[in-house]
Amino acid sequence: xxxxxxxxxxxxxxxxxxxxxxxxxxxxxxxxxxxxxxxxxxxxxxxxxxxxxxxxxxxxxxxxxxxxxxxxxxxxxxxxxxxxxxxxxxxxxxxxxxxxxxxxxxxxxxxxxxxxxxxxxxxxxxxxxxxxxxxxxxxxxxxxxxxxxxxxxxxxxxxxxxxxxxxxxxxxxxxxxxxxxxxxxxxxxxxxxxxxxxxxxxxxxxxxxxxxxxxxxxxxxxxxxxxxxxxxxxxxxxxxxxxxxxxxxxxxxxxxxxxxxxxxxxxxxxxxxxxxxxxx
Amino acid sequence: xxxxxxxxxxxxxxxxxxxxxxxxxxxxxxxxxxxxxxxxxxxxxxxxxxxxxxxxxxxxxxxxxxxxxxxxxxxxxxxxxxxxxxxxxxxxxxxxxxxxxxxxxxxxxxxxxxxxxxxxxxxxxxxxxxxxxxxxxxxxxxxxxxxxxxxxxxxxxxxxxxxxxxxxxxxxxxxxxxxxxxxxxxxxxxxxxxxxxxxxxxxxxxxxxxxxxxxxxxxxxxxxxxxxxxxxxxxxxxxxxxxxxxxxxxxxxxxxxxxxxxxxxxxxxxxxxxxxxxxxxxxxxxxxxxxxxxxxxxxxxxxxx
Ligand SMILES: Nc1nc2c(ncn2[C@@H]2O[C@H](COP(=O)(O)OP(=O)(O)OP(=O)(O)O)[C@@H](O)[C@H]2O)c(=O)[nH]1
Ligand SMILES: Nc1nc2c(ncn2[C@@H]2O[C@H](COP(=O)(O)OP(=O)(O)OP(=O)(O)O)[C@@H](O)[C@H]2O)c(=O)[nH]1
Ligand SMILES: [K+]
Ligand SMILES: [Mg+2]
Ligand SMILES: [Mg+2]
Numbered sequence: 001x002x003x004x005x006x007x008x009x010x011x012x013x014x015x016x017x018x019x020x021x022x023x024x025x026x027x028x029x030x031x032x033x034x035x036x037x038x039x040x041x042x043x044x045x046x047x048x049x050x051x052x053x054x055x056x057x058x059x060x061x062x063x064x065x066x067x068x069x070x071x072x073x074x075x076x077x078x079x080x081x082x083x084x085x086x087x088x089x090x091x092x093x094x095x096x097x098x099x100x101x102x103x104x105x106x107x108x109x110x111x112x113x114x115x116x117x118x119x120x121x122x123x124x125x126x127x128x129x130x131x132x133x134x135x136x137x138x139x140x141x142x143x144x145x146x147x148x149x150x151x152x153x154x155x156x157x158x159x160x161x162x163x164x165x166x167x168x169x170x171x172x173x174x175x176x177x178x179x180x181x182x183x184x185x186x187x188x189x190x191x192x193x194x195x196x197x198x199x200x201x202x203x204x205x206x207x208x209x210x211x212x213x214x215x216x217x218x219x220x221x222x223x224x225x226x227x228x229x230x231x232x233x234x235x236x237x238x239x240x241x242x243x244x245x246x247x248x249x250x251x252x253x254x255x256x257x258x259x260x261x262x263x264x265x266x267x268x269x270x271x272x273x274x275x276x277x278x279x280x
Numbered sequence: 281x282x283x284x285x286x287x288x289x290x291x292x293x294x295x296x297x298x299x300x301x302x303x304x305x306x307x308x309x310x311x312x313x314x315x316x317x318x319x320x321x322x323x324x325x326x327x328x329x330x331x332x333x334x335x336x337x338x339x340x341x342x343x344x345x346x347x348x349x350x351x352x353x354x355x356x357x358x359x360x361x362x363x364x365x366x367x368x369x370x371x372x373x374x375x376x377x378x379x380x381x382x383x384x385x386x387x388x389x390x391x392x393x394x395x396x397x398x399x400x401x402x403x404x405x406x407x408x409x410x411x412x413x414x415x416x417x418x419x420x421x422x423x424x425x426x427x428x429x430x431x432x433x434x435x436x437x438x439x440x441x442x443x444x445x446x447x448x449x450x451x452x453x454x455x456x457x458x459x460x461x462x463x464x465x466x467x468x469x470x471x472x473x474x475x476x477x478x479x480x481x482x483x484x485x486x487x488x489x490x491x492x493x494x495x496x497x498x499x500x501x502x503x504x505x506x507x508x509x510x511x512x513x514x515x516x517x518x519x520x521x522x523x524x525x526x527x528x529x530x531x532x533x534x535x536x537x538x539x540x541x542x543x544x545x546x547x548x549x550x551x552x553x554x555x556x557x558x559x560x561x562x563x564x565x566x567x568x569x570x571x572x573x574x575x576x577x578x579x580x581x582x583x584x585x
Contacts, residue, residue, distance in 0.1 A: 022514040
């Protein structure tokens with residue numbers, strides 16, 4: 001049996017690991033406090049055992065039993081409509097392309113809707129993804145067209161063609177811009193005149209710091225986010241802000257992005273995520 | 281969402297006035313509050329550690345117990361130290377003795393490079409320069425089209441001999457190093473005095489793409505290499521900034537998306553670990569949303585003042 005004591009350095013090191021992964025001060029300090037209580041109760045004195053407990057606590061917090069599947073089947077005459085939302089440059093359009101690839105591989109019929117009518121060449125970018133995957137893209141040729149009507153047209157085309165899934169790409173917007181958040185709400189409402197929106201996927205870039213929490217809050221208020229896609233996990237960032245998001249808002253990560261290619265999308269797996277989060 | 285550092289310190293110092301000396305507990309309490317405020321603003325952990333040590337030392341030296349309002353005094357010290365690390369004064373672009381001046385943009389995916397290319401070109405054009413934009417991102421779908429649209433909006437010509445990835449060309453082909461070189465040659469021939477090279481986004485850990493970026497830099501002998509970084513980035517700022525510093529040895533930093541509500545502690549992290557100055561801020565999606573960086577404003581923003 002180890003006679004090592006758990007000294008303050010060990011606690012500091014654990015807290016630092018969590019902070020460095022972008023869990024934020026609240027979640028990190030709470031986890032360390034819980035761990036301290038557990039160590040007192042269980043009387044453990046071995047730093048390795050404490051680290052194992054940390055792993056367990058994180059897994060418990062993220063909850064591997066949570067349903068992280070996508071609601072991607074037709075219901076009656078309605079295709080499953082999914083909106084992809086988030087702040088600028090996080091990987092929304094790329095995620096739409098990759099997700100279309102996954103759905104097509106499951107033998108589903110898919111249509112893309114280019115409701116980013118704002119950013120330079122956004123519709124062209126999505127159309128290129130559509131061509132890559134072999135699915136049609138509904139877009140407007142008019143620069144600055146109304147995004148809600150493009151989204152509506154895409155869903156209408158989806159209903160008419162009896163597709164399984166309509167994926168709607170939206171323009172990046174920072175959550176502190178009330179006008180743009182209202183616009184997003186409007187896009188959703190207009191779509192729902194045709195068919196219910198079944199998934200609203202909020203894309204969070206793994207490099208995001210504490211602002212991610214505010215992103216999740218405001219987007220959830222505007223369009224009721226059903227899941228998170230955590231992109232750019234192929235870099236050195238750990239993406240720990242999603243732990244804080246799930247802890248505060250209960251929104252689970254459903255998918256992770258692991259690169260710029262069409263096949264670089266994977267289901268979220270709690271154990272693997274925690275393992276990477278705690279790795280040096 | 282967070283209490284400002286001033287509020288927190290005021291609470292810490294509530295009982296201080298009238299005391300003869302600062303106790304160790306006073307100092308620890310202060311350090312804890314500053315630490316938390318900086319971490320909440322996404323300042324990197326190792327940078328926070330160094331910073332706290334420096335502030336503690338100064339605070340002790342200035343004997344805070346004599347200050348009329350010790351909390352404000354500490355905030356002032358923290359603020360001054362922040363401005364100090366952020367560079368104190370902003371540095372301007374350095375133009376080459378023999379034109380064209382070559383400016384290369386580099387950074388992570390989605391940071392805001394292509395948008396910045398348009399903004400920078402407009403800003404320079406408005407000052408009487410004759411910039412040329414060069415499309416070296418042949419990889420992200422329609423990156424070339426995106427730059428062409430931005431150039432058109434800015435009224436600045438775009439050198440784009442290769443279409444990059446588009447619906448008709450679904451795989452990345454073409455050599456960005458050659459496009460960069462040809463772009464500079466074109467600028468010389470057509471007498472453009474500034475060349476702005478847009479490059480593909482890349483990860484710090486991507487050896488192949490980092491080497492490609494270095495090859496572009498060396499081939500065109502860039503006068504300025506601007507590292508473009510998103511103000512929303514968290515703790516990864518240090519690793520990424522170090523990787524790009526080693527990879528392309530950038531000369532300055534541009535902080536983007538400052539129109540959001542992120543506190544932007546990354547500015548401090550990058551300046552502190554690389555010693556390179558933050559030169560510009562990007563503050564929106566429009567071509568005009570661009571300004572020279574102000575260290576004092578940034579310090580206040582990080583401290584939520
Ligand atoms: N390394 C890496 N890059 C990614 C990933 N997902 C997207 N990207 C890249 O990130 C950049 C931005 O991706 P987009 O899909 O255009 O992002 P967006 O959210 O649609 O951007 P806006 O529409 O402009 O707000 C592109 O260069 C993508 O190739 C990922 O998982 N890993
Ligand atoms: N709100 C805001 N959005 C910005 C700013 N700068 C860029 N953007 C947006 O961020 C997104 C990504 O910008 P890009 O210029 O395409 O970024 P990039 O670094 O060229 O991306 P890649 O080429 O894919 O690596 C776009 O939606 C831009 O409109 C800014 O300062 N504020
Ligand atoms: K990672
Ligand atoms: Mg997009
Ligand atoms: Mg770009």
